[in-house]
Amino acid sequence: MTVTMPSQNGAPRVVLSARGLRRDFGGFTAVKDVDLDVYHSRVHALIGPNGAGKTTVFNLLTKFLQPTHGTITLLGEDITNTAPDKVARMGLVRSFQISAVFPHLTVLDNVRVALQRPNNLATQFWKPLSALEALNAKADQLIRSVGLDKERNAIAADLSYGRKRVLEIATTLALDPKVLLLDEPMAGMGHEDVGMVAEIIREVARERAVLMVEHNLSVVATLCHHVTVLQRGEILAEGDYAAVSEDPRVRTAYMGTEEA
Numbered sequence: 166m167t168v169t170m171p172s173q174n175g176a177p178r179v180v181l182s183a184r185g186l187r188r189d190f191g192g193f194t195a196v197k198d199v200d201l202d203v204y205h206s207r208v209h210a211l212i213g214p215n216g217a218g219k220t221t222v223f224n225l226l227t228k229f230l231q232p233t234h235g236t237i238t239l240l241g242e243d244i245t246n247t248a249p250d251k252v253a254r255m256g257l258v259r260s261f262q263i264s265a266v267f268p269h270l271t272v273l274d275n276v277r278v279a280l281q282r283p284n285n286l287a288t289q290f291w292k293p294l295s296a297l298e299a300l301n302a303k304a305d306q307l308i309r310s311v312g313l314d315k316e317r318n319a320i321a322a323d324l325s326y327g328r329k330r331v332l333e334i335a336t337t338l339a340l341d342p343k344v345l346l347l348d349e350p351m352a353g354m355g356h357e358d359v360g361m362v363a364e365i366i367r368e369v370a371r372e373r374a375v376l377m378v379e380h381n382l383s384v385v386a387t388l389c390h391h392v393t394v395l396q397r398g399e400i401l402a403e404g405d406y407a408a409v410s411e412d413p414r415v416r417t418a419y420m421g422t423e424e425a
């Protein structure tokens with residue numbers, strides 16, 4: 166069942182929220198008292214220095230890790246005690262979860278394989294030809310939506326690093342996530358690819374929520390509507406990039422300098 170909070174007076178609706186999230190590892194608290202609201206059609210950045218707890222928060226939200234305290238709500242349903250595979254089926258998908266890109270398959274075949282995962286129409290391969298045609302149409306639509314049309318018949322292994330990451334995003338989108346979690350999507354990319362992937366994420370977020378861990382602050386500044394800064398497992402600041410980057414605590418604690 167999909168329950169979404171009504172978007173009254175056009176305000177974006179919360180699709181994923183966490184309250185009082187905490188995770189202890191033995192005597193060490195990696196995440197403490199984290200409240201988070203992620204909105205439909207918004208790109209939300211989770212930033213912070215190494216060891217701040219970003220990956221742990223991702224693992225808690227996707228239920229790879231169980232919180233020590235706190236609650237998590239997805240599309241109006243409490244998922245605090247829900248298994249990770251069910252959470253993914255409900256629409257909260259982390260890119261690497263299903264983004265196994267097969268290097269020797271073409272772009273088209275990679276997307277078709279992704280579309281054949283559970284919950285997608287093509288699992289019913291015994292269905293008539295019309296189902297197969299619908300699959301092909303859906304694959305082409307996905308390929309177009311991430312701008313891989315020209316590489317449609319290229320072998321995945323022959324794609325540039327940046328285009329491979331885009332193919333990864335396309336295979337993730339095949340599950341039709343309502344909330345997409347991206348872990349450093351720009352990592353290891355050159356300037357040109359960063360711009361291209363940022364445009365794709367912007368486009369992808371029109372119809373879903375995106376929460377991303379990102380170290381590239383110029384990407385965060387231009388792409389993200391909302392920024393949460395973590396430090397030592399706790400929220401240090403949040404707001405839009407302008408507000409967060411003006412915050413003296415962020416400048417000194419996260420960026421290490423008043424000049425950031």
Ligand SMILES: Nc1ncnc2c1ncn2[C@@H]1O[C@H](COP(=O)(O)OP(=O)(O)OP(=O)(O)O)[C@@H](O)[C@H]1O
Binds near residue numbers: 190193195214216218
């Ligand atoms: N399974 C674990 N057992 C013990 N400590 C852990 C475990 N996972 C994470 N930690 C600790 O929790 C803290 C937060 O780690 P986490 O990986 O969430 O940070 P991060 O912000 O993602 O860092 P980075 O930017 O370096 O990836 C770190 O001090 C880390 O050593």
